[in-house]
Amino acid sequence: MKLINIKLSAVFFLALVLIQTVGCKKNYTDPSKAPVDDALTTSRGLTGVAVGLQRVYTFQRASSLYTQITTDGFVTRQLNIINQGNTAEYQLFLGGTAVDGTNTILANLWINSNKIIFDANNVLRNAPALADKGYASGLIAYASLFKALAIGNLAMNWDHVPDTIGANVTFITSAEAFTKAIGILDNALVVIAANPMSAQFLANIPAGIDIVNTLHALKARYALNVGNNALALTEANAVNLTIKSTFNFDAITLNPIWETATSTNNVYQPIDSTMGLPPALAPSLTDKRVPFYITVNPTSAQRFRINGFAAASASGWPLYLPGEMMLIKAEASARQNNLPNAIVYLNQVLTKKPADDPFGVGADQPVYVGAITQAALLTEIYRNRSIELYMSGLRLQDQRRLERPLAERKRNYLPYPFVERDNNSNTPADPPN
Numbered sequence: 001m002k003l004i005n006i007k008l009s010a011v012f013f014l015a016l017v018l019i020q021t022v023g024c025k026k027n028y029t030d031p032s033k034a035p036v037d038d039a040l041t042t043s044r045g046l047t048g049v050a051v052g053l054q055r056v057y058t059f060q061r062a063s064s065l066y067t068q069i070t071t072d073g074f075v076t077r078q079l080n081i082i083n084q085g086n087t088a089e090y091q092l093f094l095g096g097t098a099v100d101g102t103n104t105i106l107a108n109l110w111i112n113s114n115k116i117i118f119d120a121n122n123v124l125r126n127a128p129a130l131a132d133k134g135y136a137s138g139l140i141a142y143a144s145l146f147k148a149l150a151i152g153n154l155a156m157n158w159d160h161v162p163d164t165i166g167a168n169v170t171f172i173t174s175a176e177a178f179t180k181a182i183g184i185l186d187n188a189l190v191v192i193a194a195n196p197m198s199a200q201f202l203a204n205i206p207a208g209i210d211i212v213n214t215l216h217a218l219k220a221r222y223a224l225n226v227g228n229n230a231l232a233l234t235e236a237n238a239v240n241l242t243i244k245s246t247f248n249f250d251a252i253t254l255n256p257i258w259e260t261a262t263s264t265n266n267v268y269q270p271i272d273s274t275m276g277l278p279p280a281l282a283p284s285l286t287d288k289r290v291p292f293y294i295t296v297n298p299t300s301a302q303r304f305r306i307n308g309f310a311a312a313s314a315s316g317w318p319l320y321l322p323g324e325m326m327l328i329k330a331e332a333s334a335r336q337n338n339l340p341n342a343i344v345y346l347n348q349v350l351t352k353k354p355a356d357d358p359f360g361v362g363a364d365q366p367v368y369v370g371a372i373t374q375a376a377l378l379t380e381i382y383r384n385r386s387i388e389l390y391m392s393g394l395r396l397q398d399q400r401r402l403e404r405p406l407a408e409r410k411r412n413y414l415p416y417p418f419v420e421r422d423n424n425s426n427t428p429a430d431p432p433n
Helices: 043-058 064-075 087-094 104-129 133-157 174-194 199-203 211-225 229-237 256-262 289-293 322-335 339-350 374-388 395-401
Strands: 003-007 016-020 079-081 160-162 171-173 268-270 294-296 304-306
Touching (some): 043 064, 043 104, 064 079, 064 087, 064 104, 079 087, 104 133, 133 199, 133 211, 133 395, 160 174, 171 174, 211 229, 211 395, 256 304, 289 294, 289 374, 322 339, 339 374, 374 395
Antiparallel strands (some): 003 016, 079 268, 294 304
16 A cells, blocks of 8 residues: 655654555554654643644645635635646636546545544544643644544535545545534533643644634534534534634745745636626625735736735634624524524624724625525525635535535535545445536
8 A cells, every 4th residue: 555654743743654545544653753652642742743733734735724725716616727737726627527536636635634533533532541631621622623624624525424534434424524523522612611721731732723712613613514503503602703713824834825826826816806606696896805805906917816814924814704603693593584683693794894803804884685584694694605704615515505506616526536435445436516
């Protein structure tokens, strides 16, 4: 079986790990280092594994962050290809049968998601044995967050995902995967409620992520995706919308979207100021969210350029936005036929000014004046999710959940990477285009 050698981080105490193709049994050993099992028995070793999760999720073009945003952006018509020589991106831009199991972006998203799940499992299995329960709870919460993100990304793109990590594993539906992610997040919240995370643990992980709020936010996101509207509403209400939660970048570890797309102008850029929405749903010309996410240069050959959370090399990337939580509340209320409350939450997004949002994302638009029906409100909620959460990696799942026409996306679900199919006889048949 072919081995792929990946260097994770200077702060990753386990140094080098070897990743086998996902369908094969993993062997994470390095004979020049301390045995992995020994490293996983100390807070220092477990912290190294945990910090490595964020590294795998956010570092460079192969990262989960780049591959999820890019895949979703092309498939839902948000992005325009600039250089067709970027084969994997160009295949996603074309969509349909042009996207197959050879696509390296899909392979990287698949491999890294499973890598994160594997490493998170090591932390979750070993952290409870630590004597310092506050440090242990921090490790559990942090690893659970990344494990849930990895499972969620798989479930947003594939109609079935591996049930676990190992050789020739079986698959579960995407809905079952979201439910599994909810259980992981719920357990983390229970653990940190019993033993609050220690200040020492929080000082030993990268700054930026608000763990508690992010656990609630992800739980709200995935609950909405499985139709548990009451839970989605409860969890969205538990999020403090004044606090940022971000992946932070610097001069050494660059924002991967900026590094590959924004800075080069040689891979992709926004499709245009409609954000890929059909005319009936396109943003108003006065919507202030458009210039937040997209800059326009009328004299440039590439008129529309990426702005927002990939405007600079050190731009932080949010794990969720306050507007997402408001719109989850709106959708959950509408689906429970509480239309007055749905309008209240929708108007919070529509009328929000940039200065009133921690990230500066604000529409500053009039209140909703359309039809007061569930169908009309869900359409307006989708419209605002597409604008408020532009290039967030969430639109494909939104389109399916809100039953948008197939013509608005270039694929419904993605084909399985050959890295899995060639090594796992349980891999399902590829879904239709």
